Amino acid sequence: EVLLVESGGGVVQPGGSLRLSCAASGFSFRSYWMHWVRQVPGKGLMWVARMNSDGSTRDYAESVKGRFTISRDNAKNAVYLEMNSLRGEDTAVYYCARESMVGAFLIDYWGQGTLVTVSS
């Protein structure tokens, strides 16, 4: 069974930093591209970042480029999202998601999410 478990969310002040983690199991993690997607409670989904299987390629949404960094540790079956210079509009549930091997950019599994609240 594919399992993605996020952690690291919490309350942080504007301008602060936070590191999210996602522990993966139930599949060959080192073979898959991974994504982070966020959702303001009650609103739609917004793609944040994507990383290829060996960590050599990263893409970011314009709204987080230069502030967020996606990384992974294939030995630990984990993907991370380092978030700096946080703003109120970054408040959201952050989901870790797996990209299917069937098609590029096709997300087939999601974690349950971790809530990040940016507030003073």
Add this chain to the structure above:
Amino acid sequence: SSELTQDPAVSVALGQTVRITCQGDSLRSYHASWYQQKPGQAPILVIYGKNNRPSGISDRFSGSTSGNTASLTITGAQAEDEADYHCNSRDSSGTHLVFGGGTKLTVL
């Protein structure tokens, strides 16, 4: 344009057929995927590609595209289909992923 547009809310009578749409220029180049999300839960993939269903997804769900509009059709809607439905695809540049705003489906 790199945006996808969905109607905020749609309703359907129990057992009837409903179509949820997603509009955007990128859909002329890339297929949409559709996700079902129930309150407090993570999204679940229900349709991808031309019209493909992952294992375990009911055959009540089907997908299609015409021009810049992708559609998710639920044939014989059931109470358990009440949920938010999100579409996504690559953006027009092909390098980013974009989502629609989501459609809240109510089964009456």
